[in-house]
Amino acid sequence: MTSAISIQNVSKTYKTGFSALKAINLDIENGEIFALLGPNGAGKTTLISLICGIVTKTSGSIKVAGHDINSDYRAARKLIGLVPQELSLPIFETVWSTVKFSRALFGKPRDDAKLEAILKQLSLFDKKDAKINSLSGGMKRRVLIAKALAHEPSILFLDEPSAGVDVELRKDMWNVMRKLAEDGTTIILTTHYIEEAEMMADRVGVINKGEIILVEDKKVLMEKLGQKQLIVSLEEPLDRLPTKIAKLGFNLMQSGKKLSYQYDSKKEKPDIAKLITGLSAAQIAVADLSTQQSSLEDIFLDLVKK
Amino acid sequence: MNLVGTYAIFAFEMQRFFRTLMQSLIAPVISTALYFVVFGSAIGKQMTEIEGISYGSFIVPGMIMLALLGQSISNASFGIYFPKFSGTIFEYLSAPVSAFEMVIGFVGAAAVKSILIGVVILMTSYLFVPVKIMHPIWMIGFLLLTAITFSLFGFIIGLLADGFDRLQIIPLLVVTPLTFLGGSFYSIKVLPEFWQTVSYFNPVVYLISGFRWAFYEVSDVSLNIALSMTTGFLLLSLLGVWWIFHTGYKIKN
Ligand SMILES: Nc1ncnc2c1ncn2[C@@H]1O[C@H](COP(=O)(O)OP(=O)(O)O)[C@@H](O)[C@H]1O
Numbered sequence: 001m002t003s004a005i006s007i008q009n010v011s012k013t014y015k016t017g018f019s020a021l022k023a024i025n026l027d028i029e030n031g032e033i034f035a036l037l038g039p040n041g042a043g044k045t046t047l048i049s050l051i052c053g054i055v056t057k058t059s060g061s062i063k064v065a066g067h068d069i070n071s072d073y074r075a076a077r078k079l080i081g082l083v084p085q086e087l088s089l090p091i092f093e094t095v096w097s098t099v100k101f102s103r104a105l106f107g108k109p110r111d112d113a114k115l116e117a118i119l120k121q122l123s124l125f126d127k128k129d130a131k132i133n134s135l136s137g138g139m140k141r142r143v144l145i146a147k148a149l150a151h152e153p154s155i156l157f158l159d160e161p162s163a164g165v166d167v168e169l170r171k172d173m174w175n176v177m178r179k180l181a182e183d184g185t186t187i188i189l190t191t192h193y194i195e196e197a198e199m200m201a202d203r204v205g206v207i208n209k210g211e212i213i214l215v216e217d218k219k220v221l222m223e224k225l226g227q228k229q230l231i232v233s234l235e236e237p238l239d240r241l242p243t244k245i246a247k248l249g250f251n252l253m254q255s256g257k258k259l260s261y262q263y264d265s266k267k268e269k270p271d272i273a274k275l276i277t278g279l280s281a282a283q284i285a286v287a288d289l290s291t292q293q294s295s296l297e298d299i300f301l302d303l304v305k306k
Numbered sequence: 307m308n309l310v311g312t313y314a315i316f317a318f319e320m321q322r323f324f325r326t327l328m329q330s331l332i333a334p335v336i337s338t339a340l341y342f343v344v345f346g347s348a349i350g351k352q353m354t355e356i357e358g359i360s361y362g363s364f365i366v367p368g369m370i371m372l373a374l375l376g377q378s379i380s381n382a383s384f385g386i387y388f389p390k391f392s393g394t395i396f397e398y399l400s401a402p403v404s405a406f407e408m409v410i411g412f413v414g415a416a417a418v419k420s421i422l423i424g425v426v427i428l429m430t431s432y433l434f435v436p437v438k439i440m441h442p443i444w445m446i447g448f449l450l451l452t453a454i455t456f457s458l459f460g461f462i463i464g465l466l467a468d469g470f471d472r473l474q475i476i477p478l479l480v481v482t483p484l485t486f487l488g489g490s491f492y493s494i495k496v497l498p499e500f501w502q503t504v505s506y507f508n509p510v511v512y513l514i515s516g517f518r519w520a521f522y523e524v525s526d527v528s529l530n531i532a533l534s535m536t537t538g539f540l541l542l543s544l545l546g547v548w549w550i551f552h553t554g555y556k557i558k559n
């Protein structure tokens with residue numbers, strides 16, 4: 001089966017001479033949620049803009065469900081919905097008229113029931129006659145999502161969907177994305193919040209300085225590179241860490257009530273018995289023990305540093 | 307061809323015009339009336355007839371052309387510049403719409419708007435002076451050709467402009483002077499020979515002459531030359547638009 005998106009040797013050099021993408025190769029499979037993770041300026045928006053036809057690529061080839069984005073751009077673009085990073089909206093229009101416009105622009109026949117369903121799904125229906133400039137930032141982002149969905153795309157790009165969005169709305173949006181993914185929509189989101197990639201994605205691609213440095217199934221990624229932490233909760237808080245305990249590799253955590261022990265789960269298995277013995281020898285009473293998988297954040301920082 | 311999408315662009319552009327209908331139409335009506343008061347009544351009384359036509363009637367085609375050129379350029383340049391400026395152009399670029407379809411939508415709407423304004427000015431003129439249209443088909447032909455050509459030209463300006471002030475520069479510094487000097491309010495035959503020769507380098511002379519010929523069968527240049535020049539400008543503008551889209555210059559980074 002052909003991939004939803006197939007990117008081969010794609011590079012982009014801006015007119016300024018700045019090389020924003022260097023020979024990118026990437027396949028995105030049908031129905032997956034793919035997170036493109038990278039710091040600001042990594043080239044995430046540039047890559048999306050190339051695929052969607054907003055910026056012309058310098059070299060390489062991009063196919064959308066087998067359709068070349070240059071020679072067969074109509075077929076390619078019909079499949080794609082794009083939610084841009086910036087809140088670029090026709091501010092004097094109403095929500096309803098701009099969503100209707102988006103559907104028509106993509107050549108789809110008018111279908112008010114469909115648009116109504118999309119607006120309801122995004123909790124926008126009661127705002128349908130509101131002028132866009134009267135809406136909050138979070139609402140505007142939803143309008144952008146509604147516009148992108150108006151022509152019923154099978155591939156949805158979301159460029160930094162969480163930027164400037166409050167926690168509540170972020171959760172709503174994640175739910176909408178999951179629902180779309182369940183219905184078979186391929187979702188590609190970019191983010192510099194690791195938490196978001198971790199929460200949402202099936203696979204994660206890490207991009208830095210115009211290069212994709214890693215593409216991995218999220219779970220595999222976590223397992224392969226995961227740092228683990230052993231957390232020891234104490235009966236009595238400690239003012240400071242006894243040297244003996246520090247030598248074992250412990251660190252004192254918040255308010256002195258917890259100790260942490262960091263280890264690389266790929267390389268070592270901690271000798272828990274030895275650690276506990278060490279603790280009781282120092283007359284420190286243990287209330288509880290737990291291990292904690294480290295977040296993508298650590299993995300990411302690790303990768304980017306290299 | 308994405309007809310639905312092309313029409314959506316056209317209709318969206320027209321909506322803005324109709325939303326501010328009074329504004330869009332009252333301004334040209336008032337300025338037409340002013341021209342008649344100033345040029346027609348105040349000055350016109352001292353003017354002799356030009357080639358057997360009263361001065362007030364003589365300036366009607368020129369006034370329509372003046373409005374047509376200005377409106378076509380400003381409508382089209384603003385129409386495409388605004389989405390560029392506000393960022394909403396991303397949607398047009400990511401849609402299954404060809405460059406040609408975008409041009410039809412934007413330029414078509416700008417041309418229709420300025421033609422509507424031209425028609426309103428023509429009707430206002432009837433209130434002030436006798437107007438005769440001897441060759442209605444040619445009149446409509448020149449009206450269409452000019453509206454489309456200068457809407458295309460405005461579209462190019464809007465595509466290339468880097469700021470709102472830039473939108474105004476070419477209309478203000480080039481087009482308005484050329485229109486005034488192109489015989490909107492006089493026959494270039496009244497000029498000294500040297501300035502007549504200079505005037506033949508002004509493209510607007512041909513537009514106005516051809517248009518005026520359709521009204522009164524009087525013209526500073528022959529109909530064939532007027533028509534070929536006008537068509538020539540149309541082709542030039544088309545070429546300009548094609549080149550911009552072909553290279554992605556100033557739109558696609
Ligand atoms: N139009 C442009 N001209 C020149 N450089 C650009 C342009 N757009 C983006 N860049 C540069 O390309 C790099 C990648 O930008 P971008 O794709 O927006 O990154 P991200 O979305 O990952 O934050 C940045 O260094 C940015 O400054």
Ligand SMILES: [Mg+2]
Pocket residue numbers: 044045046085159160
């Ligand atoms: Mg970005």
